[in-house]
Amino acid sequence: MPDQVLFALEVTINGLMAGVLYALVALGFVLIFKASGIFNYAQGVMALFAALTLVGIMEGQVPFEHLINATFGTGIHGFGWQVPAILAIVLTVVVMVIFAWVVNWLVLRHLVGQEPIILFMATIGLAYFLEGLGDMMWGSDIRTLDVGLPQGINTLVDQVTFDAFGYGLFIDNLDISATIIAIVLVAALVAFSQYTKEGRALRAVADDHQAALSVGISLNFIWVLTWSIAGFVALVAGIVWGAKSGVQFSLSLIALKALPVLMLGGFTSIPGAIVGGLIIGVGEKLFEFWVGPLVGGATENWFAYVLALVFLVFRPQGLFGERIIERV
């Protein structure tokens, strides 16, 4: 096989892996948007916050350490223990559920029936608040996150492809784990929403929340549930991205990567988020690979948006946007 094709294949596979991550972030948006019609600007910051919390707990950091020390003149420096990754993840999930509950209790509950733009504004406020809270609780240093996911080149793929084509494909183990995690997560979400009573209620609320109220579904409960799930998805995204490039402020910017994915896949479609993520991941990498050199590179910053815009013009509801059913 000619080298060009092999390179392209490698680029495509890496693009797919990146796409999985975009899809993960986009998924968090879709979940909340479907259930409550809110475009949750804070989704990216939630991923950052979740990752920070996870690192903090794993390293036995005392929350609000700086604040406590500054206020009481103490010199606390960590609990002095390490928490195993699994336990830390469980604790972080608990924190995200509490966060969901607090958001609902303090903010969303009071905004029932308001215009979407008002809810959107509320989530912008929330994003900045959460960013500050993350800083205060866990400090603003760049952290490394290692929950034990395998890293580095996958030697098996390398070996097999080398034997077959005389060129070893470079595929990162972390990307493979991310893909597996994403698949499991999506399968779990689908099973939950299709086969459980709460999942059905969640879809009912997404369709018509007045009617959901009328049959006795509690919107508050469903919202806390959705935000908790979105928090969990954010945590997963945070873990994977954090493992890849460290836990730092820029993690919250992955939300910006999710936007074109949503434009492409539709705001209400879980398959859309996944396929959209993959298309953008692959498209971006291939474009950079072929066209990038001709225009001086750095196309990855804008390619996704252009692609999304083109889509928006021809198919405003996105690839998989739910068909709007006309009422008889």
Add this chain to the structure above:
Amino acid sequence: MSMTETHAPSEQQAETEALLDVRNIEVIYNSVILVLKGVSLQVPKGGITALLGGNGAGKTTALKAISNLLKSERGEVTKGQILYRGERVQDLVPSELVKRGVIQVMEGRHCFEHLTIEENLMTGAYTRRDGRARVEEDLDLVYTYFPRLKERRRSQAGYTSGGEQQMCAIGRALMSRPETILLDEPSMGLAPQLVEEIFGIVKDLNEREGVSFLLAEQNTNVALRFAHRGYILESGRIVMDGAAADLRENPDVKEFYLGMSDEGRKSFRDTRSYRRRKRWLS
């Protein structure tokens, strides 16, 4: 307040116990728009009670006040009381009311479009805690009353016909094992024979399953044929009430709501003065 003192014998037994007692309620939307101006009505156990009136009279508002769905539309009961089995219920959330046996079928059906018919029905059982087997039993019961829903159980509700959606909405409410159903304009947009069919089922449900109904309708003619009692609502006030049979014979009802006139009062002036008189009376 009652315009008619005589009750047909068949209504007597239905009136022994008032399940739902609405006392002089006032409803305001957005803190400024006064829509119900002192409405009182009773729903007896085991009866079908019709709440009649034209567009914008406040029927939907009254039903939502009872089921507590007003809050999500920024409406509020500012005066009066709503009692269910003698207990004040106006501060409860809708789900609490559903658990106590009061459920609303909203105007315009409001099925969950992307859920299948069967999933729609199952959402009605959301508040129940009496186990899967019981819920399945009731699902079968709903299918025996609405065989058409059984045929379409796997279709997305959004793609079913208006009549099927109305049946789905009623069936969904039934799945909560209600004692009282607040049924808002089931005839809306349906062909006459379908309206007959649905009202027939409502009557069956009332007689065989003992479900009490408060039925909001513009279609006075059909509603009064199936109901035991009726209230007539006009601009947020009850202007008349009585046994359905009496209301049907009442000359004013005949003229203004059934579109018949045997006294020949046709002029606009008469209408006006009649309306004014009725308001003062109420």
